[in-house]
Amino acid sequence: MRRPAAALRKESDSESELEIDTRVWRLRRGADLVQAWKRPPSKIELQELAAAARKLSKGACSYWIPAFAQPTTPVQRFALDVFHFHCRRLGWTPKRLKALGKNAGAEVWAQRRSGKERQERRGMNWHFDKDEDLLDDCELVVHPLIGTATYLSDAGAPLMVFSQPTLQMSEDGPLYHEPRLRRRQSDAFVAFPQKALHVAFSGQLLHGVPGVLEHSRGERLALLVNVWLHHRPIGLERCGAEPTERGGRLPNNSPGRSLCFRPKRGSETVSLPMTSLFSHLRCVQVNRSKHGHNGCQS
Template identity: 30%
Template sequence: MTDQQGSAIDERCQYCTFPLTQSKSVFQSIFVCHSCTPEDGQLLCLCQACADHCHADHDGLEYVGMGPCYCDCRQILVGCRIETESDREAKRLLNGRPCLSQKPSTNRPLTSVKDSRLFSLIEGKELADRLQLQTQTLVKHSKETFWVDPSLDPLELSELELLAYTILDGHCQRYSLKGYGAEWWVQVKNVSSQRASGEVRTLDNASEAVDLHYDKDETIAEKFGIGVFPLISTVTYLTDSGDAPPTVVFSKRYDQPEDETISEMLLSYPRQGNHLVFDGRLLHGAPANHSLRRPGVGDNRSYSNIRVTFLVNIWDMECKPVGVERLPHSIRQHLISDTAKEPFPLSSEKFTSQSGLFAESIHLNDELSIPEALRQRIELPFLGTTTTWESASDDGSTTFVVTFPPPIAAQSDLLLVSFGPGMEAYVENDSSGDEEEPSLVV
């Protein structure tokens, strides 16, 4: 998605959320304006854009917090200044699909971090290596996300699209989903080896990291400040990178109170061919901190110095993220020339026959298991510059604090860490700026 022109406010939330939500309460920033409320009248809720554009110069404007609401700006006598353009933009982006209020609430097959599962998707090094080479061709041509759905003809697709198509088909069968499509993309990251450096935990290289974030419809989030999330998120590992950062998933959703502590953390260590599945609403990333990586990788496998992942998010077709389209034919041709001529060797049956691995779980108890000297506080960057939802505070920053005791000897590739009392993870705002400013933490 290209960057929008304009001021910081315009980039973040330009349009009133009412045409998207109608009168259904949807989680977002809530403001009230006492100046526009008649005496002993009921306080009406305002969205972020209406606070910025319609009430910014009113003394009575007040930030309430994040919560479920719909915007009442157009009910106020003076009217909404951005009503017309907001209606037009919402209509353009929805493009005939129902607005959020008309969407039936989906029965989600995965609802907590404990529901995450690990599958063995790609068996055999040959196919995984071939797909991995194709991802490197793809990132030379595009860093966008792309779309596949059941209406496509598999015979016309490249192998990477077939991988996304197979993952979509497998989960649609597994969870009895109808009318779903998949957004897919790839990530290629360098891996710094702590063994090569001889010093543990000195090479927290930011360029290796994927900061903690929520997967979402980026355009709706940026223009309206509303979160629309995939049903299911998946990560498929195409390289064997013993030293590579794990995928980290927290028991934290965007619509949970920001001061609520976080009691669970899932770590998925990269292994070629593994396929991780989790609730698409959860906070996740691949932070570079060496203390999160698998300790004592002492076996004799030869590890890759890059971390290549193939990401697939499964969406209700009626919530297909704005601007995500099929792979352009010109790019597909570059990939097909790399592809072996034999039929794609992966089928969704092989995949749906597995029940999926649960995480090995450990409980961190303050008194019993962790000597104070071993414990360290890791600050994980949260929603950095590569995401569209940032802290509204210009001079403060938002970090995510995890107490994590090294080393944890995990046998499994999937580890669920539950934090005992006092050890929970939390979001920390370093607001050195004006206390009156609303802190928009999303």
């Protein structure tokens, strides 16, 4: 997601947030690449959330809510519910999260497609979620720990997530221009939007929304929450109030050290099982594009 941010970046510069905690590049993401739940891990009313997501989508930018901030809106509360659910699931205790200080939190934004736009505009290019401003400013890639999408409407193109290619890892993190295929075949996960469906995927995975696979045209509304640990994306506007006493004092964190895919010509067409909302397709042929990585953005 694009950030708003020249003015905001100044603010984060003065907090010297450009120091990278390199442990972010060694985070363990769990064995499940992609998972789906029929309902999101939050009690916030979906209708209320949908209204807020429509508003949020107009701004076309994302926000940062620290792990132990006090939420002041339903979207903020939802983002923290999602954040803590996935952290718990991956074995992160509140104590360990608190030890990360300001480098633990959720990024939240909304995506809306009206259904009236042309088909190409009703989808989204293949991309990796990452700290966009860090890539622009420093050519460094940091992915979130986990990416999530919660659907608030019943129409639109599916989310597709691939097990590979992933970006080649180096000492200075993943290399943006070097997507790597370890095997000839990839797994693909397909999730068709339906109200309340919640999908989570490992933050380093290639994904997109292919407009051509849409099965019902209409409003497509998604609320996205990415879980970040050991890193706070630069340039994001912060939201939420200061933590209460109960949240405890946040220690200062000390940093560790200051595509494009194309099915093979002539390969078999995959027909998607439309009877299920979420499917896992094994052994999908993925080829390295002659043109390399397309550098799409969310």
